[in-house]
Amino acid sequence: MTEHKRGADLTLGGRRVHERLTREEPELIARVLARIQADVADYRRLPVEELAGDIAGITRQAVRAFVRSLREDRELNAAELRQVGASAVRRAEEGFPLEAVLTAYHVGAREIFAVGSASSGRADVADLLEVADRVLAFVGTVTGAVTRGYLEELRTKVGQEHTARRTLLSVLVDGGPVDVVARSAGITLPARYVVLSVELGPHADEESPEVDAGIAVRRKLRRFLAAFERVCGDGVLASLDGPGGLVLLPVAGRAPDWPAVLDAAGRAAGVTVLAAAETAAPGEVRTAAVQTAEVLDVLRWFGRPPGLYRLDDVLVEYQLTRPGVARDRLAAALDPLEAHPELAETLDAYLALETNRRRTAAQLHVHPNTVDYRLRRIRDLTGIDPLHPAGLPRIIAASAARRATHAPR
Template structure:
């Protein structure tokens, strides 16, 4: 960048950096790399923050007014959102400050390349620094106000109650008074639900959405979990979130339902599932996942004639799984694999020659259920661990 040494040139530089995806990504990487809590946020969310901070610096340089006269409502909202998402003020500031330091390095490096004199760079960065400090104070202020509001709303007490109800054992009659405080009735019934963790932004949005249906939610063993009198339609939830719910039942059954939901959540996550699922829908995967030693034994014995390093062998196993998943129908499996039914028939025959895979039954009913489960489990395990 060619420069004249003026503040306008520095403003142009900041404007270009703010619009430069590579520069923004460097700042994002610094922020996420220095704060594990920020790293758990979606990169797009952090990127939005970075652009907002760079834009703030640009505005500060152009306006040259007193930071005390600025409205930092957006920064306060940012702090409040992070508090609600469970990000600590220390974790938030580590990310903000690391990103700011990286942005300063970029300004200095590109400024010198553009020919901007050091004294102009220093003066501009001092101006930006005053605004950055005021912005950070606003972030902290918003975070602390939100924490106090959450505490007044009974956030901590609600979470403690949920942990006692879901992990147990907590006699429901002993917690009757507390239940009423949070809109629950000892006589129930309630759905227990558990959501996949790791994304505080989505967890916060999910909490707000489920609360509209009477859900009482909190963080239990690192996951969003809770009780709700009714479930929302599946299409009303973020399709990128995995939620597992149990059928409605009495509160004294909540620990059992919670344990089942957690097991089903793990099984569904391993399969890459998303959306809202009933624990009963995931019964097969959950039951099989609870027997890893038996899965290992099946995966090592039934497909023993296959070589994990041979792509053709992996294709045979995958084809057989698809055939089993599609009701042992050659036409449906062929359609799913985008091949001719005769290709499916050939691959299953080759698999039988190599492993003793049972013969294809082309009459209604197919294999016995237990034989189907045995081979489905064995092939799935072999493919996953091969």
């Protein structure tokens, strides 16, 4: 078994490695900076003063930390790791890529090894392997410190941005000083938003006993929103859970084909999407959000197929289902059908199929004469004749009112 050799005693080419690195530090720093610029494209885009200042300083700190650890035969200490982490935090604050930072440290480690082993010969194999092992350990330790510092800052930044966006969404929807909140959060408000109230169908994975339903829901929502962000950028605001919720899409310049965008989002998430939309200025979002939620209810009640709808698409249905004495009385006209579910089912199918009795019979798997009998029973129980042109508008209105007052949300 080979006896451990102290770092201070490691010798290559007749000179202790830590002494060679100290003596050649200026040249080594210059080599590292030149190599980083040559090998890592992101560093070539940095200002010259940052390379000559901050980056050169970080490089010097890293080289000296390695030399000290070698001379004192130890790993990097807490203070040295804090310096490494602090520099990573600064890069994260600047939005500099983590991959580039890690690559730069690997480049620096290779140059340290190259300079330290420049004069090594065959007699130095054992020490050369030991130095290589020390350099690899140094790289591993530094990589961990860089990654922790960078990601902690990133998490803090993302958390702050998330909180700011949630606050802005809340103020937009609930009312408040929108401009003040946006300025304090550093967010530029668009001239207008597309306000979407959406209902998302379940993904197949949500029903699978072999899949964590919570993960399936989060994956669905992430993919759904990512499709909008690809079109609208990072200004998308959303409050969503598994069944759906509210999405605000910033409108800048020429508006895209929103139905196509919604369809793409649904396909990305692997679900059907029913949505109500309205365009509004930031100060009008609160009103628009209420209206689109109401329109979405109407779309549900009337069984509209997945897609994007506006108020103009359901004006009659919307008006018929507004709360009030008239709606309550219309709904009450069909109360006798509560005791006869087959009559209520027949009426719904008859109206949905544009009063075609044969198609109604086929859908219900009954004889057309049975449909006629049930429609006459509805007339007798409610006083409204669905078979007569004069009774049709009233029965349609009563059916809409019943959906609005009794349909589950």
